[in-house]
Amino acid sequence: MNSLIPMSAAETDYAGLVQTDRVHTSLYKDEQIFDEEMEKIFYSTWVWVAHASEIPDAGSFKTINIGKQPVVVVRDRKKQVHVLLNRCRHRAATVCEHKKGKTNSFVCPYHGWSYALDGTLRGVPAPESYGECLDKSEFPLVNLRVEEYNGMIFASFKQDIEPLLDFLGPAKKWMDLFMKQGAGYPIKVLGEHRFRFPGNWKIQLENTTDAYHFPLVHKSFLSSVDEQTERMLDFVGGPGYVEDLGNGHSVMVMIPELIDLEEELMERDIPERFEALAQALRDEGHEELQVRRIVRAVGGSGFNLNLFPNIACSMAFFRVLQPISVQETEIHHAVITMDGGPQLANQYRLRLHEHFQGPLGFGTPDDSEAWERVQHGAAAGNDLWIMLNRGLPGEVKTEDGLKSDVSAETGMRAAYQQWKKMMTA
Incomplete structure (x- = not known):
């Protein structure tokens, strides 16, 4: 048996499992590695949990997992954001099972312990039965460290972790560019x-x-769009690039002219597929510059931004990954729109999202099939490697x-x- 296959925590050679141009197949299928990833990555770094528009008001909340641990993301009455472990401090029942909503407090359905929006234990039934052995100040819901950048909310189990801005590094400028899809309006997550x-x-x-897989896996999608769009999406071999941004983050630029959505608005022609939308916006009374700004935003950015370990800003939507087990992953595809923007423009945005990312769209089923095949194939040959050497000879600093x-x-x-750095820390 290959000496790199992990047998026990003491024997795992994480440094040897990741080389310059390849990673070992055991990273896909070893349960012990998966459990270590939860501790050393998901519970030890900044993890994306929400966009600010998902919790706009006091009492607004959403539930999500960080790794395998359930949390509640909530805005308190002072508009402060909290990320709370979704676990009653009494007997461990979850205090919230709704995906999202609005509330004044969280009440455990098992024994009725109630908590304020900031996690403070507010009351327990029949407190006299505890005598002097219950100090409510000692049993709040556990608060994680929370920081936000440009509407993107991150949390960490580590209170002494580096500031979020340092963790994001050069990725920040790409986040700023991605948020220009609001066309001057605030970005809003409309659903997922x-x-x-x-x-x-x-x-x-x-x-x-x-990018390598796109013309192969998404051939059916490319056959469903107009010729102009198909030419635009023929980016493999084009002038685009992929860049390592540090800390595991990276950006893939497929359409360089759409990096900054506000560049040359008046100089470039409106794509044929958006001409009807542009005219409808003019008819609503929008000035030509704003018409072009909105239309450009509807089409999405020309790049995908990967923020390690769990969130992607992908052309026109957020893609969130949530590990379930070593061989199962949950994906959240969140459509982003213009809050207060023209209804028709947001409808176009929704239809574009449905066309590719939606459950009945072209992209998601094809990607899912490919991912499943990778996992299935990984079961063949315990001593084989996953090759990651494409483009290595042309890589420049x-x-x-x-x-x-x-x-x-x-x-x-x-x-x-970054995985290697964190797993060997």
Whole structure:
């Protein structure tokens, strides 16, 4: 048996499992590695939990998992955001089972312990039965550390972790560019759909900056769009690139002219597929510059941004990955719209999302099939490697990190080097 296959925690050679141009197949299927990933990655770094628009008001909340631990993301009466472990301090029942909503407090359905929006234990039934042995101040819901950048909310179990801004590093400028899809309006998450696939979470992590698969896996999607759009999406071999941004983050630029959605608004023609929308916006009374700004935003950014370990800003939506087990992952595809923007423009945005990302769209089923096949194939050959060497000879250093052509596996190498750093820390 290959000496790199983990047998026990003491024997696991995490440094040897990740090399410059490949990673070992056991990263996809070893349960012990998965459990270690939860501790050393998901419970030890900044993890994305929400966009600010998902919890707009006091009492607004959503539930999500960080790794395998359930949390509640909530805004208190002072508009402060809290990320609370979704576990009553009495007998461990969850205090919230709704995906999202609005509330004044959280009450455990088992024994009635109630908590304020900031997690403070507010009351218990029949407190006299505890005598002097219950100090409510000692039993709040556990608060995680929370920081926010440009509407993106992150949480960490580590109170002494580096500031979020340092963790994001050069990725911040790409986040700023991505948020220009609001066309001057605030970004709003209008909804999401969730699905699971039978595969390891890192298989999906790799996909976000993988241009190489697009014309092969998404051939049916390309056959469903107009010729102008098909030419625009023929980016493999084009002038785009993938760049390692540090800390496991990376960006894949497929359409360089759509990096900054506000550049040359008046100089470039409106794509044919959006001409009807543009005219409808003019008819509503919008000035030509704003018409073009909105139309450009509806089409989405020309890049995918991967933020290690669990969130992607992908052209026109957020993709969140949530590990379930070593061989199962849940994906959340969240559509983003313009809060207060023209209804028709947001409808166009929804239809575009449904066309590719939606459960009956072209992209999601094809990607899911490919991911499942990777997991299935990983069961063959315990001593084999996952190759990540595409684009390596052309990789060059940049101010922000490393860069190679658009079909390179630079983003995957970036993520796995961060994985290696954290797993050997």
